[in-house]
Amino acid sequence: MGADLPIIGISGNVSVEKNGRFPGYRSVFAYEDYVTAIEDVNGAALILPVTTNSAVIERHAAHIDGLLLTGGSDINPLFYQEEPLEKLQQLSSERDRFEMALVRAVINAGKPVFGICRGIHILNVAYGGTLYQDLTYYPNVSVKHKQQSGPYEVSHTVHVQQGSYLYDVLGEKVWTNSFHHQAVKEVAAEFVVSATSDDGVIEAIEMRDKSFVLGVQWHPERMVNHHGNMRKLFADFVECAKES
Numbered sequence: 001m002g003a004d005l006p007i008i009g010i011s012g013n014v015s016v017e018k019n020g021r022f023p024g025y026r027s028v029f030a031y032e033d034y035v036t037a038i039e040d041v042n043g044a045a046l047i048l049p050v051t052t053n054s055a056v057i058e059r060h061a062a063h064i065d066g067l068l069l070t071g072g073s074d075i076n077p078l079f080y081q082e083e084p085l086e087k088l089q090q091l092s093s094e095r096d097r098f099e100m101a102l103v104r105a106v107i108n109a110g111k112p113v114f115g116i117c118r119g120i121h122i123l124n125v126a127y128g129g130t131l132y133q134d135l136t137y138y139p140n141v142s143v144k145h146k147q148q149s150g151p152y153e154v155s156h157t158v159h160v161q162q163g164s165y166l167y168d169v170l171g172e173k174v175w176t177n178s179f180h181h182q183a184v185k186e187v188a189a190e191f192v193v194s195a196t197s198d199d200g201v202i203e204a205i206e207m208r209d210k211s212f213v214l215g216v217q218w219h220p221e222r223m224v225n226h227h228g229n230m231r232k233l234f235a236d237f238v239e240c241a242k243e244s
């Protein structure tokens with residue numbers, strides 16, 4: 001029965017124990033709502049631990065049917081050739097290297113990728129794009145992008161480009177949640193912008209000529225139980241993984 005469920009790799013995060021019995025101990029994890037969002041649309045979620053072993057990364061890329069890139073800390077600006085600015089936050093260069101190698105291998109293999117929050121940044125930087133290290137460095141920012149309300153509450157609107165995949169699912173305007181302090185600056189040549197907020201901040205990108213390589217700045221996995229169209233993004237992603 002379950003043999004036909006596509007395997008969706010979920011990029012893992014690292015946490016370092018601060019208190020408890022073993023301060024400094026590291027664990028790998030992913031928030032559970034990524035897992036349930038995939039399982040709810042008939043995908044088999046598999047959390048992939050951060051590694052810089054290229055043979056392991058290649059094996060993961062060959063094994064999975066699709067890749068979900070999850071949220072997390074800032075990307076080291078050295079990967080887009082910028083000096084670190086004052087408002088840059090916590091980095092995890094090891095995870096940056098892991099995810100960029102993994103995403104390139106998965107895309108080269110023709111498999112779908114869904115990048116969420118930090119995931120849209122990884123997609124962009126892996127293909128030569130750049131980021132605003134903090135939204136205060138974007139001169140036209142006027143919308144609050146770090147909401148104080150709960151995870152599934154929506155906070156600002158997003159305008160979707162006609163002709164994009166996202167437009168088919170979400171229509172021209174959609175309310176999203178927003179939990180970011182960085183954003184895409186220069187878009188990598190392989191991608192097109194498919195959504196922006198009122199102030200012009202890039203909220204989604206799609207890879208040209210690929211059936212499903214999508215990055216979104218908001219957190220659809222926190223919205224799936226309240227907003228059917230966000231669930232549809234996961235359903236399409238898993239469907240595409242099944243066909244890949």
Ligand code: MN
Nearest residue numbers: 145178197217
């Ligand atoms: Mn936003």
